[in-house]
Amino acid sequence: AQSVAQPEDQVNVAEGNPLTVKCTYSVSGNPYLFWYVQYPNRGLQFLLKYITGDNLVKGSYGFEAEFNKSQTSFHLKKPSALVSDSALYFCAVRVNFGNEKLTFGTGTRLTIIP
Amino acid sequence: GAVVSQHPSRVICKSGTSVKIECRSLDFQATTMFWYRQFPKQSLMLMATSNEGSKATYEQGVEKDKFLINHASLTLSTLTVTSAHPEDSSFYICSAGDRGLVGTQYFGPGTRLTVL
Numbered sequence: 617a618q619s620v621a622q623p624e625d626q627v628n629v630a631e632g633n634p635l636t637v638k639c640t641y642s643v644s645g646n647p648y649l650f651w652y653v654q655y656p657n658r659g660l661q662f663l664l665k666y667i668t669g670d671n672l673v674k675g676s677y678g679f680e681a682e683f684n685k686s687q688t689s690f691h692l693k694k695p696s697a698l699v700s701d702s703a704l705y706f707c708a709v710r711v712n713f714g715n716e717k718l719t720f721g722t723g724t725r726l727t728i729i730p
Numbered sequence: 731g732a733v734v735s736q737h738p739s740r741v742i743c744k745s746g747t748s749v750k751i752e753c754r755s756l757d758f759q760a761t762t763m764f765w766y767r768q769f770p771k772q773s774l775m776l777m778a779t780s781n782e783g784s785k786a787t788y789e790q791g792v793e794k795d796k797f798l799i800n801h802a803s804l805t806l807s808t809l810t811v812t813s814a815h816p817e818d819s820s821f822y823i824c825s826a827g828d829r830g831l832v833g834t835q836y837f838g839p840g841t842r843l844t845v846l
Binding site for chain 1: 734736762764772773774776779819823825827834835836837838839840842
């Protein structure tokens with residue numbers, strides 16, 4: 617079985633400050649890890665993914681995430697937050713073989729304070 | 731990037747009627763599409779995996795006769811909510827897997843269903 621934990625329901629960050637949204641995972645085998653963002657009444661937009669290779673992955677809108685195998689984490693980061701980054705963020709995991717089914721975390725609502 | 735469309739974006743219907751939601755991959759072929767349901771302020775719940783040319787695989791607890799899925803082509807999957815009731819009101823989201831991009835799923839914009 618695979619699972620994802622996003623320990624923070626809500627994260628508030630002042631505009632211009634760095635932000636981190638936390639994610640830990642559990643899978644049997646090597647993971648494929650994803651971050652998605654959801655704006656109100658919209659579907660999910662793909663931000664970035666880790667498949668293999670460099671542990672630091674860069675994605676859309678200046679976001680990046682670091683894969684840490686020993687800590688089974690894949691935290692999302694951005695050096696300088698924008699008000700427009702305010703949204704709901706989901707971390708997801710799947711194993712790197714077989715079924716393509718993704719398992720999502722419960723989501724973290726990020727609010728950037730002007 | 732890969733684009734997935736969903737139609738309609740919003741639908742209101744009377745209890746007992748059926749509603750069909752379409753999901754299309756616009757610029758890639760998707761042998762697999764996924765249907766999710768999202769309750770307010772909650773995560774996505776996978777309802778079923780839709781495979782082109784074969785029967786859909788439903789998650790435990792999802793009524794396959796209630797939520798009919800058809801994946802007739804490599805770019806189109808449909809979800810029909812049959813005999814809808816108010817408790818079926820929800821936000822339904824589809825996604826399509828692009829094998830060429832190592833299993834990344836791209837999501838449609840969602841359909842807000844309200845059953846009166």
